[in-house]
Amino acid sequence: MQQRKIKVIISGGGTGGHIFPAIAIANGLKAMNSENEILFVGASGRMEMEKVPAAGYKIEGLNISGLQRKLTFKNLSFPFKLIASVRKAKRIVQDFNPDVAVGVGGYASGPLLYAATGMKVPALIQEQNSFPGITNKFLAKRVNKICVAYEGLEKYFPKEKLILTGNPVRQDILQLDGKREEGYIHFGLLPGKRTVLVIGGSLGARTINESMKASLSFFSMSDVQLIWQTGKLFFEEAKSAVKESGVQNIKVFDFIGRMDYAYATADVVVSRAGASSVSELCLVKKPAILIPSPNVAEDHQTKNAIALVNKQAALMVRDVEARTKLIEVLDRLMKNEAQQKSLTENIGKLAIKNSAEMIANEVYNLIG
Numbered sequence: 001m002q003q004r005k006i007k008v009i010i011s012g013g014g015t016g017g018h019i020f021p022a023i024a025i026a027n028g029l030k031a032m033n034s035e036n037e038i039l040f041v042g043a044s045g046r047m048e049m050e051k052v053p054a055a056g057y058k059i060e061g062l063n064i065s066g067l068q069r070k071l072t073f074k075n076l077s078f079p080f081k082l083i084a085s086v087r088k089a090k091r092i093v094q095d096f097n098p099d100v101a102v103g104v105g106g107y108a109s110g111p112l113l114y115a116a117t118g119m120k121v122p123a124l125i126q127e128q129n130s131f132p133g134i135t136n137k138f139l140a141k142r143v144n145k146i147c148v149a150y151e152g153l154e155k156y157f158p159k160e161k162l163i164l165t166g167n168p169v170r171q172d173i174l175q176l177d178g179k180r181e182e183g184y185i186h187f188g189l190l191p192g193k194r195t196v197l198v199i200g201g202s203l204g205a206r207t208i209n210e211s212m213k214a215s216l217s218f219f220s221m222s223d224v225q226l227i228w229q230t231g232k233l234f235f236e237e238a239k240s241a242v243k244e245s246g247v248q249n250i251k252v253f254d255f256i257g258r259m260d261y262a263y264a265t266a267d268v269v270v271s272r273a274g275a276s277s278v279s280e281l282c283l284v285k286k287p288a289i290l291i292p293s294p295n296v297a298e299d300h301q302t303k304n305a306i307a308l309v310n311k312q313a314a315l316m317v318r319d320v321e322a323r324t325k326l327i328e329v330l331d332r333l334m335k336n337e338a339q340q341k342s343l344t345e346n347i348g349k350l351a352i353k354n355s356a357e358m359i360a361n362e363v364y365n366l367i368g
Contacts, residue, residue: 166352
């Protein structure tokens with residue numbers, strides 16, 4: 001049954017881990033009524049300003065950035081940016097007049113949800129991690145519902161507001177059947193040969209990238225193919241290193257648009273432990289080696305990774321040890337098909353499907 005038409009503001013971003021779930025929620029709302037009006041609010045200059053319009057949605061930008069954890073002059077401008085962003089957010093809410101506001105975390109989410117809840121707009125936040133960020137902790141008292149991806153978050157949020165929904169993911173990865181052969185063709189790889197996918201998140205990951213660069217000979221000697229997403233900052237360096245090495249079976253990309261093909265083709269995945277990455281790995285059921293980023297609030301990626309390791313659903317290498325241990329762990333896993341099978345089975349048990357649809361339903365529940 002088609003739901004009635006509504007207007008929704010979705011706010012947040014900064015990384016693919018916030019943006020792709022936000023777009024998935026928007027798509028879930030559009031599936032309920034194609035005439036639903038959706039406006040995104042992001043941080044000016046961040047990747048949402050590019051990715052959201054590419055997905056077919058309008059976006060407004062706020063001049064907001066996060067507080068730096070180390071002492072820096074940038075922090076002096078933070079209060080002024082925050083005040084200006086809240087003022088602009090109030091104007092956006094007033095002009096768009098939404099039925100519901102949704103926050104997915106990231107810099108812009110705080111000012112927008114603060115403004116919307118202050119204007120009595122029903123609101124919902126989505127927390128992707130096993131340890132919540134500062135923005136969502138602050139907003140928890142103001143919003144009506146909190147959609148979470150992990151159990152046990154009543155330690156941080158009001159229990160009566162919590163709903164376990166999992167993390168929404170890109171729709172194309174939900175169906176990988178029959179895509180393996182297409183993936184080999186898409187990436188120019190040899191069909192049937194063992195393949196590793198390395199993804200350091202949408203912005204790249206220096207430790208993972210440097211570990212790969214130092215170990216290019218492994219992929220030649222072990223006859224293993226590599227699909228390597230480097231992020232923009234390391235792309236040229238990685239491309240040059242591969243060219244100089246002469247290793248043929250390595251494909252380097254700054255960003256992979258067809259992640260469905262990448263996952264379908266991969267036998268093993270090396271990844272950061274961001275919430276979206278972990279959720280995708282659970283849904284695609286791939287053996288994974290997680291290298292949590294140390295440069296995130298409250299070390300939440302390590303907590304995400306440990307949640308899987310404790311259930312024998314993934315392996316973990318700490319960032320500080322990656323340059324010396326990652327290839328060794330990868331080599332052992334590539335040679336151990338029984339362990340690959342066990343990791344596949346266990347990580348698949350943690351998947352929560354239909355997350356975007358569940359959150360879209362909660363948006364409608366907020367307005368009766």
